Amino acid sequence: MSPRAQAGLWFAQRMSAVVLAFAVVVHLATMIYAVRSGLSAAEILDRTRGNLPWFLFYAGFVVAIAVHLPIGLRNVIAETLGWRGRLLEACTAALAAGLLAWGLRAAWAVYAPGGA
Amino acid sequence: MAGDAGSVLKVSVWRSSGPGGVAAGDGRFETFEVPRQPSQTVLDVVTHIQRHCDPTLGYRFACRVGVCGSCAMVVNGEARWTCRTHVDKVAEGGRLEVAPLRNLPVIRDLATDMSAFFDKWARARGQFSGTRSRQEPFAVVEPQSEERRQVDLGIECIGCGVCYSSCDVVEWKPDYLGPAAMNRAWTLVNDVRDTARRERLAAVAGDAGCHACHTHMSCTERCPKHLPLTSAIAGLKRETTRALLRGEL
Known part of the structure; x- marks a missing residue:
């Protein structure tokens, strides 16, 4: 991977961290509110189904995770295990694709009017 | 313990096992007793051992x-x-425990081979x-300009190598340029007379360059000249990112 691409990954990880700093706080506050208010799963789904702002928020959250985590994991593996190169990049890219697919599926499941 | 005349210092000194070109971990500590003197430096102690003990x-x-x-060495765990x-x-x-600088091959006992350290200055376009x-x-x-x-x-x-020896990232990634080489690059990036800015930013970008720095700040803490090395690396991160966004990297 070229230094330019490596610098691009670094920048993408920092930008996704900015999104995560906001999204994690909102997500935690929402969970605490839901638990303390005694909302049932059905009541939560009643609020999220068809709610486009919540879907866009969680879709953005998922994209930020799918960008941030594999880049960081790639660095951690390279530094602690000394494993580098194309196979590592392919594995972390596959992890990114998996996180994106599973995360978007989950976000869609709580948004889709009839369920996923 | 104060430097009382008459008291004795116990000094563990790293001795490499071979005559030269040995790996850093290949050797053992050997203990010497050295008389304490007022205002005695660690170099005085090492010199005493060489002249009077071995x-x-x-x-x-x-x-x-x-x-x-x-004369930089690792003294009681810290490069100095x-x-x-x-x-x-x-x-x-x-x-006292005196060992050679970390992250560099040992030539003999307390003397390290600094070649890799200075080669990285050249790789970071330090010219x-x-x-x-x-x-x-x-x-x-x-003189008052921000660049200056x-x-x-x-x-x-x-170029003493204390920062390089103290850097965790150099230990984890042997190809990492290290703080001193990137500090040199940063001074040149800010030199208004210099014409190789673009090539230099490309040389210090990426996993072996400024983007690998974890901002542990060991280099800044240990630098005997108190140079803001971590800030210099952060400056390179900013400038390489600007170059990346402009399509100049």
């Missing part, structure tokens, strides 16, 4: 006054200039590239 001890020094940067480190400040319970010849007038660099101030912050590096 003349085969290998170590490196030149100026003895903190100018040349050649031995010539400017008083025994009183570091000897705990009258004991000035100008356009004027000696027949032309001097370039004017405004940034250069002032980092220009006093004497």
Whole structure:
């Protein structure tokens, strides 16, 4: 991977961290509110189904995770295990694709009017 | 323990097992007893051992006054200039442990091979590239300009290797350029006369360059000249990112 691409990954990880700093706080506050208010799963789904702002928020959250985590994991593996190169990049890219697919599926499941 | 005359210091000194070119981990500590003296430096202690206990001890020094940067070693776990480190400040319970700098191959005992360290200065494009010849007038660099101030912050590096020895990232990634090489690059990025900015930013970008820095700040904490090395690396991160977004990287 070229230094330019490596610098691009670094920048993408920092930008996704900015999104995560906001999204994690909102997500935690929402969970605490839901638990303390005694909302049932059905009541939560009643609020999220068809709610486009919540879907866009969680879709953005998922994209930020799918960008941030594999880049960081790639660095951690390279530094602690000394494993580098194309196979590592392919594995972390596959992890990114998996996180994106599973995360978007989950976000869609709580948004889709009839369920996923 | 104060530097009482008459008391004795127990000093563990790293001895490499082979005559030269051995790996850093290949050796053992050997203990010597050295008489305490007032205002004694760690370099005084090492010199005493070589002159009075074991003349085969290998170590490196030149100026003895903190100018040349050649006597850096790891003293009680921290890389330091031995010539400017008083025994009183570091000897705990009258004991000293002296080892060669980390992250560099050992030539013999306490002397390391600095080749990789300085090769990385060259890899980081640490050479000035100008356009004027000696027949032309001097370039004017405004002393109060932001660029010149940034250069002032980092220009006093004497290449002792203390930051390189203290850097965790160098240990994890042997190809990482290290703080000193990138500090040199940062002074040149801020040199308004220099013409190789683009190539230099490309040289310091990526996993072996500024983007690998974890901002642990060990380099800044240990630098005997108190240079803001982590800030210099952060500056390179900013400038490489700007270059990346402009399509110049």
